[in-house]
Amino acid sequence: MPTQSINDFVVRFANVNGSGSASANQMFARAVLRMGVPVATRNIFPSNIQGLPTWYEVRVSGDGWLGARGGTDLMVAMNPQTWDKDVAAIDPGGYLFYDSSRPIPASKFRADITVIGVPLTEICNREYKEPRQRQLFKNIVCVGALIALLDIDVSIVESLIGEQFRGKENLISANHKALHIGSDWARANLTCPIGLRVVRSDAVGDRIFVDGNTASALGAIYGGATVCAWYPITPSTSLAEAFTSYCKRLRSDPATKKHRFAIVQAEDELASIGIVVGAGWNGARAFTATSGPGISLMQEFLGLAYFAEIPAVLFDVQRGGPSTGMPTRTQQSDILACAWASHGDTKQILVFPRDPGEAFDFAATAFDLADRLQTPVFVMLDLDIGMNHSLTAPFTWDDARQLDRGKVMTHDDLAAGRDFGRYLDVDGDGIAWRTYPGTHPTRGAYFARGTTRDPYARYTEDGAVYVANMQRLLRKFETAKSYVPGPIVQQAARSTRTGVIHYGSTAAAMDEAIVLLREAGIDLDVLRVRAFPFSDDIVDFILGHDRVFVVEQNRDAQLRTLLIAENAIDPQKVVPVLHYDGTPITARFIAQSIGALVADSHDVREEHLLS
């Protein structure tokens, strides 16, 4: 029985990298959005420019679930290399869409799926003379056939094409033509629609569709970042590139066209973070965007910035580690490398946005935090948030908001005779005052260094002075708790002794998993961690439950380790739930894992009672 579903299915495009399919695929996703139906899209791509397999997953979800679901209801199989695997991946009852220009042996199909053949190559060869046009328009012809099959309004796609090629009438009419070739052929030759259909809804609202790297770059602009130093590395590259293109539009002096921003593509990650530290020392808001290998290379500088107390913002778009690992797959496996970055005793500030919307907010806030706390701040993204478009609340900005530059002594402060000790804790919060170079002719100068120094920044190796400084850094970290984003707690409808903790990109799948678990009779209180240092509320949440699952996308339960180490939590109480194969975590995985763990513990309890 073919699957019947309205506004709730997964379409997966199997393509060859570099074939120009990406923009057509995204057009398909946007068309569903314009029908008022939420989609969650994920690009699964290799570390390659051309020729290797790539997949684009569009989850159509009228209920608005934005996590990866797993499974495939409609496979658009355009890559002969992966045919067997792609056909095998279709859920029973699902649909296979393929290019039927060349005959494929019957043994290559399955009996329990519906096969839809469209002779795309043949149609394009007939309609177009140039080889390049044949390839490019094949993608659009394909979209045309799909929208007919899924009952998507063709005029919506026409207007998307019009917006995409605004001002280029030739391209608009050519793409419109290709679109109609596809949809007309499908309507004339196939049963339209199939069991999977998109029906107009109003579940999208005013949300925007954007990737987390772009959102972070915009957040950096709104947060007042002026210096960006970076080294290309997947999956963070598009963050620096988005910053570059938005800066040109938003940060060029209208009269002179001169730039209110400086972007340096450095020779490596060491130089990137060095430039950021130098700029931060000199009072500019500076950041770098990188991924795990870059974080490894930056360790020495991160210790310097921690110890010399220099503001810096790092966007870590995490990928599969260790080493080169899985450069184009997602993980949350840099938590400890960032939290305890560098040799010696360090504690760094981390924030964990859940999606592009929060990435924008946290990016802007990170610069305030870095200046206020005079230390590096890590915005912990991952490939799933960073590189995939996601539906998210529109970006907002309060025009009354001012950038918080933190404790900076001015020329007038110094001239008035205020006592200046660069590492002197005058306010009791562990945060000392700083000066920018060049402020005053005779006062306020100091020597920034990675060596031990006294409160007046004078070199010393006196143990007591060293200890006092290290203790002050702990006080400062304590102060940070009141500045970083606090956790979000969601109580279960019925009182429960079991909780679950998660963070970052897991949130989308967790929202859905909680509903699945509730339907299965398992109630959980949920806490989403949004920053390190951990607020006391997080500790209270753990202490207030008998058992707390900690769901993460890494092998070693890194956040759990940090929770245990930093708060003397009983390890028995916090149970790891780990997903780390490089694909985004799914609601199905979370619900099944927690469901099994809960069932096991019931069995254990029952056995205990019987014995």
Add this chain to the structure above:
Amino acid sequence: MTYLAKPKFHHPEIRTNALGLTHRDYEGAISTLCAGCGHDSISSAIMLACFELDLPPHRIAKVSGIGCSSKTPTYFLGSAHGFNSVHGRMPSVLTGASLANRELIYFGVSGDGDSASIGFGQFAHSIRRGVNMVYLVANNGVYGLTKGQFSATADKGATLKKGAVNSDSAIDLVAMAIQLGATFVGRTFSGDKNQLVPLIKAAIEHKGPAFIDCISPCVAFNNHEGSTKSFDYVREHNEAVNALDFITARAPITVDYQPGEVQVVTLHDGSSIRLRKIGSDYDVHDRIGALAHLMRREEAGEIVTGLIYLQNYPTDLHENLNLVDTPLNELPDSELCPGSSALERINSNLR
């Protein structure tokens, strides 16, 4: 003990500069380097250069890496901010600082270990990027703080105190700097104040990457017979291409030279360098000739010093990035944050 304050006795007739400052106002803390260290002469030369140029000390930012050389910024210009960063990374820190505030003078101090070994990459890239700075390497051919291992500028065949012979080729930072696009390149000797001070002055006034390789003998570990970085060896093999006087834009020209004896180079700000020619015809603007000269003299076992290469009208990183005139660290919120209406337009393009 680098924070020891120096006693502040003033001679009643002590010389003052145009800012009314004395040379004491350009001093730093008491040096903790070995007695007789060449690096202390460099510190003195920097102080004298800044004093004679009438520079307000607090408008200079001193940046260094790690090593004996990198300690020296503590010992000069005490009222200037300094940053003793990590080993080999002075260039990136200086680059970032320079981007944040284009109005300060950036003085980078490094050593041969710091720049030719661990930081060779950053040395190269900061120069090719055209950072407006003085990049001075106090070059002694050995690691002093770790007690006398060879560095990458040690000449092939040079010996350590205990007899070990260096079999690796030496890196010539001057030739590298020219090749990489430095627009001001000089080599000098910490024992030759008359050459060192005007070279530093000219480098400070130069707008662009100005590189100075200053051979600065290590009295503790590299001043023995068999060393090619000792006071005696450098004095014997020093082959200056010119002798220079630096003249600020404000100073009247008072000294007369014989025609043909002097080349006057006018810098972007109107100041000038007068190069008195020594011996052969050496053209300071000839980049290829400079490299050839360096290699020929090196073959002959000589150390070329003086102003070796100069490009008159260089561009720097600030120009290349088309930065606004206002230092980035002084831009008000209104010029940084595009506001809610711009964000609304961005939102509508993302639907």
